[in-house]
Amino acid sequence: MTALLRIRGVSKSFGAVAAVRDVSFDLYAGEAHALVGENGAGKSTIVKMLAGVHRPDSGALELSGTPLALGGPADAKAAGIAVIYQEPTLFPDLSVAENIAMGRQPLGRFNTIDRAAMVSQAARLFTRLGVSIDPNRPARGLSIADQQLVEIAKALSADARVVVMDEPTAALTGVEVERLFAVARSLRDGGAALLFISHRFEEITALCQRVTIMRDGRHMSTDLLADTSVDEMVRRMVGRDLDALFPKQDVVPGATVLKIDGLTRDPVFHDISFEVRAGEIVALAGLVGSGRSEVVQSIFGVDPRDAGTVEVAGKSLKPGKPKHAMAAGVALVPEDRRQQGxxxxxxxERNVTLPRSRSLSQLGFLTGSRERRSAQEWTERLKTKYGRLSDEVGTLSGGNQQKVVLAKWLATKPKVLIVDEPTRGIDVGTKAEVHRLMSSLAAEGVAVLMVSSELPEVLGMADRVLVMREGRLVTELSRSEATEEAVMFAATGQEATV
Amino acid sequence: MTAVELPAPKRSSLDVVLRARELGIVLALVLLVAVTTISNPRFLSGQSIRDILLNTAILAVLAVGQAVVVITRNIDLSVGSVLGLSAFTVGTLLQNYPGIPVVFALLVGAGVGAACGVLNGVLVRYGNVPALVVTLGTLYVIRGVTYFWAGGSQINADELPPSFLNFGTADIPWLVILAVVVLVVTAVVLRSYRTGRELYAMGSSPQAAQLAGIPVGRRTIGAFVVSGGLAGLAGVLFAARFGTIDAAAGTGMELNVVAAVVVGGVAVFGGSGTVWGAALGALLLTTIGSALAVLEINQFWQQAIVGGLILLAIGADRLVAVRVAAGLKKRGSHVG
Structure with a gap:
């Protein structure tokens, strides 16, 4: 095999920070190549170089043996490199067909856009992908999975030879991942080179032939997946052994802290009843869209409820009053940290202390010093990496942002901690820290309710697993009963395909 | 959207909802005209309609340019000042060289405006400052330049060549024809050319536009040049229509223009709306002004009504957006 795309000794610095240092590896036509590393290892910088967003300070790219100088995203597109970002980059106001064709719209008379041809082109692509999305509808309101598919249709329509996927599965359910992989495989078998970035090893082994590992901006290794093991990969990524990924300590559960009875919100979920006891971690599993997040949002009072009661330590909470829930000792770490967290x-420091701005203020004024002390304490406890406490939260990496969200709520000393997708899109090392933290909180007597789409996390962390399907609680599994098959069976109502 | 109707495939109900926006303005117009005519039949006389259309022409040209900028998620507040500068430049030119043809005067006006547009565009693009701030600055700067140049002087109708005044007041409503041409050309470009679609894309998601390889900087400057150029053109129309020009010409007009655009359904956050809507908005606002005069209602109410209309328009957009979003979620919820 000859290399389709060669990355040769590229480096890139941002100010004093070297994001990528002398990285080289090749992508072959017809291969799916995994790129793994902790957050901040430089994967995204490599992606952005291939996308033409960043130019390497030194080193070079080569496509089919000829040097490739990318002056901007348009050049990368022209060279046949398509990048699918973790957060899809569609134009919400434009139609799906137009999103796919942007910049390459079929032209008719007087160079005007031939809309009919554009729509039928999109329809053909969707048929090829085996999905039913209306090309005429605007992109606004598409689920993340469908947006991902539109991005893939975009890559297909451009006849991309190199397809880069930056954590495309972070927000997808098992079924959707399978569908995405089927498409990815057919792209690969059609002779495209696929660069696949993911934190999920089971996906990497399912799709990829080779894996490149990066750490701290450097290239660690490129191996055939067949020649390496997950343990080995993790060791190279973090540079140390992770004793256990999911270290839930055994705790004898105490009194019931959170009691949900007959919670209903039409038409999203119906008649949800369960309890969480002090020291317990209870996982709420199910497919995306099964109503898990909506249930916890209703418990916290962000969303209203139509019927049912929520009790915290014997006191019932009023519906639709997050303030009341907070006062009762409930903390919610939301799913989408960028939008909601x-x-x-x-x-x-402002972010960490926000929910407590009242208790931290003196005579109604916030004095910087108390905020700073408190923020310092909590960020240290969570081993958050940052420059200064006064830096904008937006400048932190995903994993560290998640720690800030956690710090913000843990500092309120909650009795009930609700976490929605606590480790989505964060790296293995941080993930282990978050898990360890949740476990130690449970050991301190906090009742933890966790919504998660990652089965290994659910199985590793939870004392009990509640499975939702289409807005109903379908089953409860104890730790010993909970297997991947059992959870998937309950979540989909059929034999699991994963 | 008659002029640019393409052989589109089946229309979904969603398109109908989105189109209803322009329909709503038309309905409001019909209602307004009906009520006013019942109270005073002369409102529907030829002269009255003619006046409304001539006044609308100037506002509509400005609104079309503004819509182009607003679609890219920017705003151009300097258009009133640009109109003033252009009107005074062309007026002075014609005062000194009465022989020059009207077409040349139009080109000069558009050129002066386009130059102001370049200034706005470059400042927004390279200064990395929000357009609101940049154009608020150039609003005062350009007006200041005009005052400095004009002093207290005024150009009167008798100092302008009759051929030019004729252009503004002849039996053939040149102003209206010109405005319609501007409207149709802009509408076709925005709807059916790649460049036009890129403007919508930029407004819809600036970040995605960058990643899609759209030359965002060039297009931003381009949008401001169009807005400036059209404001300059409107300056010439203003001069031809009113014949009297001083340094204060067009003061405060930018707010009418933005109002027309917003009432016309162009989203202030960019990415959606049409120049047809903006032009209809201009027509509605102008008609309201005339109707209030005919109904002998205090002009003071005009501002309150325009304000109310803006709030109504934004409220309606919000409502439609929420409904549409809910509808789209439902349509999108298929598990593969």
Whole structure:
């Protein structure tokens, strides 16, 4: 095999920070190549170089043996490199067909856009992908999975020879991942080179032939997946052994802290009843869209509820009053930290202390010093990496942002901690820290309710697993009963395909 | 959207909802005209309609340019000042060289405006400052330049060549024809040319536009040049229509223009809306002004009504957006 795309000794620095240092590896036509590393290892910088967003300070790219100088995203597109970002980059106001064709719209008379041809082109692509998305609808309101598929259709329509996927599965459910992989495999078998970035090893082994590992901006190794093991990969990524990825300590559960009875919100979920006891971690599993996040949001009072009661330590909570829930000792770490969990333009300390601004203020004024002391304490406890406490939260890496969200809520000393997708899109090392933290909180007597789409996390962390399907609680599994098959069976209502 | 109708495939109900926006303005117009005519039949006389259309022409040209900028998620507040500068430049030119043809005067006006547009565009693009701030600055700067140049002087109708005044007041409504041409050309470019679609894309998601390889900087400057150029053109129309020009010409007009655009359904956050809507908005606002005069209602109410209309328009957009979003979620919820 000859290399389709060669990355030769590229380096890139941002100010004093060297993001990528002398990295080289090749992509072959017809291969799916995994790129793994902790957050901040430089994967995204490599992606952005291939996308033409960043130019390497030194080193070079080569496509089919000829040097490739990318002056901007348009050049990368022209060279046949398509990049699918973790967060899809569609134009919400434009139609799906137009999103796919942007910049390459079929032209008719007088160079005007031939809309009919554009729409039928999109329809053909969707048929090829085996999905039913209306090309005429605007991109606004598409689920993340469908947006991902539109991005892939975009890559297909451009006849991309190199397809880069930056954590495309972070927000997808098992079924959707399978569908994405089927498409990815057919792209690969059609002779494209696939660069696949993911934190999930089971996906990498399912799709890829080779794996390149990066750490601290450097290239660690490129191996055939067949020649390496997950343990080996993790060791190279973090540079140390991770004793256990999911270290839930055994705790004898105490009194019931959170009691949900008959919680209903039409038409999203119906008649949800369960309890969480002090020291317990209870996982709420199910497919995306099964109503898990909506249930916890309703418990916290962000969303209203139509019927049912929520009790915290014997006191019932009023519906639709997050303030009341907070006062009762409930903390919610939301799913989407960018949109719901953090104020990206505010400083780290402000974010950490926000829910407690009242208790930290003196005579109604916030004095910087108390905020700073408190923020310092909590960020240290969570081993958050940052420059200064006054830096904008938006400048932190994903994993560290998640720690700030956690710090913000842990500092309120909650009795009930609700976490929605606590480790989405964060690296293995941080993930282990978050898990260890949740476990130690449980050991301190906090009742933890966790929503998660990652089965290994659910199985490793939870004392009990509640599975939701289409807005109903379908089953409860104890730790010993909970296997991947059992959870998937309950979540989909059929034999698991993963 | 008659002029640019393409052989489109089946229309979904969603398109109907989105189109209803322009329909709403038309309905409001019909209602307004009906009520006013019942109270005073002369409102529908030839002269009255003619006046409304001539006044609309100037506002509509400005609104079309503004819509182009607003679609890219920017705003151009300097258009009133650009109109003033252009009107005074062309007026002075014609005062000194009465022989020059009207077409040349139009080109000079558009050129002066386009130059102001380049200034706005470059400042927004390279200064990395929000357009609101940049154009608020150039609003005062350009007006200041005009005052400095004009002093207290005024150009009167008798100092302008009759051929030029004729252009503004002849039986053939040149102003209206010109405005319609501007409207149709812009509408076709925005709807059916790649460049036009890129403007919508930029407004819809600036970040995605960058990643899609759209030359965002060039297009931003381009949009401001169009807005400036059209404001300059409107300056010439203003001069031809009113014949009297001083340094204060067009003061405060930018707010009428933005109002027309917003009432016309162009989203202030960019990415959606049409120049047809903007032009209809201009027509509605102008008609309201005339109707209030005919109904002998205090002009003071005009501002309150325009304000109310803006709030209504934004409220309606919000409502439609929420409904549409809910509808789209439902349509999108298929598990493969």
């Amino acid at each position: 953090l104020l990206m333009e505010l400083s780290i």
